[in-house]
Each structure stands twice: as C-alpha cells, then as structure tokens.
Amino acid sequence: MTQWNRPALGLAATLTASALALSACSADAGGGGSDDTITIGISLPLTGDFSEPGKGVQRGYEAWAEMVNADGGLLGRQVELTILDDQSSADRVVQDYEALIAQDQVDLVFGPFSTRLVVPSARVAEEYGMLFVEPAGAAAEVFDQGFENLFYAAPAIANDHYNHLAEQILALPEAERPQTVAVAAMDDPFAQGTAYGLRDKLADAGLDVLVDEVYPPNTTDFSSIAAKISDSGADVVIGGTQYQDAVNLIVALQQLDYQPRLAAFSTAPTNPEFSSAIGEQTEGILAPTGYTPEAPWPSNVEFVEHYTETHGNPPAEDEANAFTTGQVVAAAVEAVGCAEQGDCQQQLIDWLRENEVETVVGPLSWDDAGRPQSAHMIQQYVEGDIRIVLPADAAEADFLFPKPTW
Incomplete structure (x- = not known):
C-alpha cells in the first residue's frame, strides 16, 4: 500500500508529496499498525541539500521491506514503512519523528540520512525510549552526545x-x-x-x-x-x-x-x-x-540480486547502509520477540549492546556509544x-x- 500527502498530526507544516507509506500488505495503516503489521517510521531528506543520498537510503529501506515481507515479515507480521520528507531540515526532522512516534504511534523507527539530521532525530527517539539504528550519521559528534539508544549501521565512523x-x-x-x-x-x-x-x-x-x-x-x-x-x-x-x-x-x-x-x-x-x-x-x-556489491556475505548476494532486478543496477553504499539498518533492527526484533513502543524498546537496545549481527556489510558489533567496531x-x-x-x-x-x- 502506498499513501501520498499523509498528514502528520500537530504539525504546522504540510507534508509534501514525497511523504509516503510503503507496505506489502493490504491492511490499512493505523496508529502503531494492526495485529498483522509492524509499522516503522522514517524521515528522509527526499528534497533539499541531501536529496540525492536521501533517495538512495529510501531505496535501500524499501528493498529491505520488500524482501522481509516476501519472506514472511517480522515475527510473522508484515512490515509497513512510513517515510516522510524532512526536506534536509533539522527542524523538520525533529517534527517528523515527534509525529511518527507520539501521534502515529509507530512500532519502530529507522534513522535519516546525514549527521546533521541524525543528531536531532536521535534525541527525539531517546526521549521516547526508542531504539535508533541509523545508516548515515558517521561523524564523531554523533557518538559524543551520550546517546544510549543509537547504533550506526556501517563498519566505521567518519574519522x-x-x-x-x-x-x-x-x-x-x-x-x-x-x-x-x-x-x-x-x-x-x-x-x-x-x-x-x-x-x-x-x-x-x-x-x-x-x-x-x-x-x-x-x-x-x-x-x-x-x-x-x-x-x-x-x-x-x-x-x-x-x-x-x-x-x-x-x-x-x-x-x-x-x-x-x-x-x-x-x-x-x-x-x-x-x-x-x-x-x-x-x-x-x-x-x-563500507560496502561493495561483490561482498560474499550470503545476505548481500540476495540483496544485490533483488535490488538489481528491481532497479537495473546494483546497490550503492547508501542503499546498502539502509538495508543494513533494517537487518540490524530485524535481528534484535526476532531475538527478543517483540516490536512495539514501551519496555520492548529497551530489550532491543540491550540485545544489540551484547550481540553481533550478520549484515550485507559484514558482521557488526558496537561499543557503548554505538560506534561500529570494524573498518572501511x-x-x-x-x-x-x-x-x-x-x-x-x-x-x-x-x-x-x-x-x-x-
């Protein structure tokens, strides 16, 4: 299901036509989804300064959702993505995640593109106790904020x-x-x-x-x-x-x-x-x-095949890091056995602190600040x-x- 111009409650600004919800199921989107869906809220720079990589991240998230749903979903439930356009604005990304978490009551959130947008959105997620796995906030300052809920889904930080x-x-x-x-x-x-x-x-x-x-x-x-x-x-x-x-x-x-x-x-x-x-x-x-389509990791072979069949070319790093974000969250959800706001979120965070996850960029593990422990x-x-x-x-x-x- 795809929805356009989906309103975010309580926002003065009107969402653009780039706002969408993607689902491979036929159920209607509702607050926090239905018993048959797991809803994931995302804000991305689909317009503005970071729109080019932002759209790459969108493609990676969508590829992950398509593949997960084709394989039976998470915990036997179909995944539904709600993607809003933050227009490359730090103020807008804060509004988006506030709306997704507080008003829309999504079950999970994925991070945006760019350190400039990751830091303010991670603050919102932490305020609500939400797990926050992100594909593109690699600057050192991300990990100097003291976030206890953040994990970077790539092999190494920017420096x-x-x-x-x-x-x-x-x-x-x-x-x-x-x-x-x-x-x-x-x-x-x-x-x-x-x-x-x-x-x-x-x-x-x-x-x-x-x-x-x-x-x-x-x-x-x-x-x-x-x-x-x-x-x-x-x-x-x-x-x-x-x-x-x-x-x-x-x-x-x-x-x-x-x-x-x-x-x-x-x-x-x-x-x-x-x-x-x-x-x-x-x-x-x-x-x-942090990524090559030639990597032999089993999940990467499947990802490249699916992505290339859909888009006519292999995925690039932005798409891969987004896909990795989905893999990391999915691993925690399947291991813990839950995916909703509340106590479940801390269980997901605690599990990722202690475990390694196999991804399309290789095995990932993190330190206490969410820094990945690998290399580019x-x-x-x-x-x-x-x-x-x-x-x-x-x-x-x-x-x-x-x-x-x-």
Missing part, C-alpha cells in the same frame, strides 16, 4: 574511513611519498570528519597542509576554492564532500588542469551517477566505502570501474599511484 589509505600513503618510500595536501570540506560533520581524519593523519606524519577550505552546504560555485588548490600545486587533494558539491569541485579542478598525485573524495565516487556527472575522467579517484575499505576508479584497492586482503584491483591525469 576512521580513510585509515587504510593513510597507512598506504605513509608506507610509501620517502622519495615517492606525497609531501603536500589541499583540503576542501563541506560545513557538515560527516564530510569534515572523513576529510579531517585523513588530513590529520598525513599532517601528523609531516605532510604540509597548503589549503584547508570549508564551504557552506549549498555552495555551487567552486571556482575560487579550485583556484586556491590549483595554485598550491598540492600533491594530494582531499574533498570532504557529499554528492553534487564533489561533482562541481572536481569539474572546476579539471577545468584548471590541476593534476594531483592523489585525489580522494568522500561519498560521491560511490554514487552510480558519478561517472556520467563528471565525464570519463574518473581514473584514479579514491573514496572510502578504499575504492578507486581503475580502468573506468570503481574497485576495492585497500586493504590488500580485500582488493579487487591494484592501488593506482600516482593518479593518472584527468
């Missing part, structure tokens, strides 16, 4: 995404090692966390940071930042980016004929639209990732395809250095 790349660079013979770095990061905790994690590890090892720029999330003109980076001649360029900002920055750097020896951008290169957006000059571009891989465009190059034991292709010209 550690580039650990394998830093180790690779610093292991190069001194005569071959890059000497200078330029950084441009969106004013966003996740984007800055990924970029600064790599920047700081290289700086601590003696590389000089020649450019260190921060830009607002809505920036579209990167000519001045690109000029600073090009003029610096830095060996390494690091972009703390989401999607469109990375595309615009890379195009601006290409237009200036700046040729770094190494180029790393968070998030964007893993997007299936990236190659067509910047042209064919992708060779050697790097990005951290490093992908690189090699002969036109993005492939895992680090760590060596997971590599699908050899690490390219220096970066070919673009």
Whole structure:
C-alpha cells in the first residue's frame, strides 16, 4: 500500500508529496499498525541539500521491506514503512519523528540520512525510549552526545574511513611519498570528519597542509576554492564532500588542469551517477566505502540480486547502509520477540549492546556509544570501474599511484 500527502498530526507544516507509506500488505495503516503489521517510521531528506543520498537510503529501506515481507515479515507480521520528507531540515526532522512516534504511534523507527539530521532525530527517539539504528550519521559528534539508544549501521565512523589509505600513503618510500595536501570540506560533520581524519593523519606524519577550505552546504560555485588548490600545486587533494558539491569541485579542478598525485573524495565516487556527472575522467579517484556489491556475505548476494532486478543496477553504499539498518533492527526484533513502543524498546537496545549481527556489510558489533567496531575499505576508479584497492586482503584491483591525469 502506498499513501501520498499523509498528514502528520500537530504539525504546522504540510507534508509534501514525497511523504509516503510503503507496505506489502493490504491492511490499512493505523496508529502503531494492526495485529498483522509492524509499522516503522522514517524521515528522509527526499528534497533539499541531501536529496540525492536521501533517495538512495529510501531505496535501500524499501528493498529491505520488500524482501522481509516476501519472506514472511517480522515475527510473522508484515512490515509497513512510513517515510516522510524532512526536506534536509533539522527542524523538520525533529517534527517528523515527534509525529511518527507520539501521534502515529509507530512500532519502530529507522534513522535519516546525514549527521546533521541524525543528531536531532536521535534525541527525539531517546526521549521516547526508542531504539535508533541509523545508516548515515558517521561523524564523531554523533557518538559524543551520550546517546544510549543509537547504533550506526556501517563498519566505521567518519574519522576512521580513510585509515587504510593513510597507512598506504605513509608506507610509501620517502622519495615517492606525497609531501603536500589541499583540503576542501563541506560545513557538515560527516564530510569534515572523513576529510579531517585523513588530513590529520598525513599532517601528523609531516605532510604540509597548503589549503584547508570549508564551504557552506549549498555552495555551487567552486571556482575560487579550485583556484586556491590549483595554485598550491598540492600533491594530494582531499574533498570532504557529499554528492553534487564533489561533482562541481572536481569539474572546476579539471577545468584548471590541476593534476594531483592523489585525489580522494568522500561519498560521491560511490554514487552510480558519478561517472556520467563528471565525464570519463574518473581514473584514479579514491573514496572510502563500507560496502561493495561483490561482498560474499550470503545476505548481500540476495540483496544485490533483488535490488538489481528491481532497479537495473546494483546497490550503492547508501542503499546498502539502509538495508543494513533494517537487518540490524530485524535481528534484535526476532531475538527478543517483540516490536512495539514501551519496555520492548529497551530489550532491543540491550540485545544489540551484547550481540553481533550478520549484515550485507559484514558482521557488526558496537561499543557503548554505538560506534561500529570494524573498518572501511578504499575504492578507486581503475580502468573506468570503481574497485576495492585497500586493504590488500580485500582488493579487487591494484592501488593506482600516482593518479593518472584527468
């Protein structure tokens, strides 16, 4: 069942046509669902600054619900998703989760996209004692809030995404090692966390940071930042980016004929639209990732097959992290044997604190703050395809250095 323009009670703002409810059952949606359904409330940035990855997360959640329902649901009950559009607004995401939990009385909630939206929505969930598993709040500040209900459904937090790349660079013979770095990061905790994690590890090892720029999330003109980076001649360029900002920055750097020896951008290169957006000059571009469609985990093989059949292409990282969120919550629900507001939520939280969950990104476990205890891989465009190059034991292709010209 799909509903459009579903009202959120008590909100002054009217939900847009992006608000929807997805269900594979025929029962009507009701407060907290019926005996035949488990309702899950979600707010996502389907419009605004984070709409591109937000829609990827939506696709991942929907794929998870479709597969779970086809397999009999959770606890023998069909799953129903209610997805609202927060318009990439922290104020709106708070309103959405207040409405979903307090007015709609959903049984469970899944997290939104972006650290900027995860932190305020996690506060709402904790206020109501709800388990809060989220796919995209990786910045260190998420885990410094003292949340007792939050779990990040990916292998590593933002500051550690580039650990394998830093180790690779610093292991190069001194005569071959890059000497200078330029950084441009969106004013966003996740984007800055990924970029600064790599920047700081290289700086601590003696590389000089020649450019260190921060830009607002809505920036579209990167000519001045690109000029600073090009003029610096830095060996390494690091972009703390989401999607469109990375595309615009890379195009601006290409237009200036700046040729770094190494180029790393968070998030964007893993997007299936990236190659067509910047042209064919992708060779050697790097990005951290917690996911590859080639991973042999049994659930991933099934996920990739279902997703590809539905969408015509394999899932990317945003879709996979959303699917992982569903897997994590489902594991707790099936183990504890309940899925509703109230005492059940604390039982779900306690179970996840003590257990490991098999997912499409591999086995996950968490510390007391909800940090996953694993590591990200490093992908690189090699002969036109993005492939895992680090760590060596997971590599699908050899690490390219220096970066070919673009």
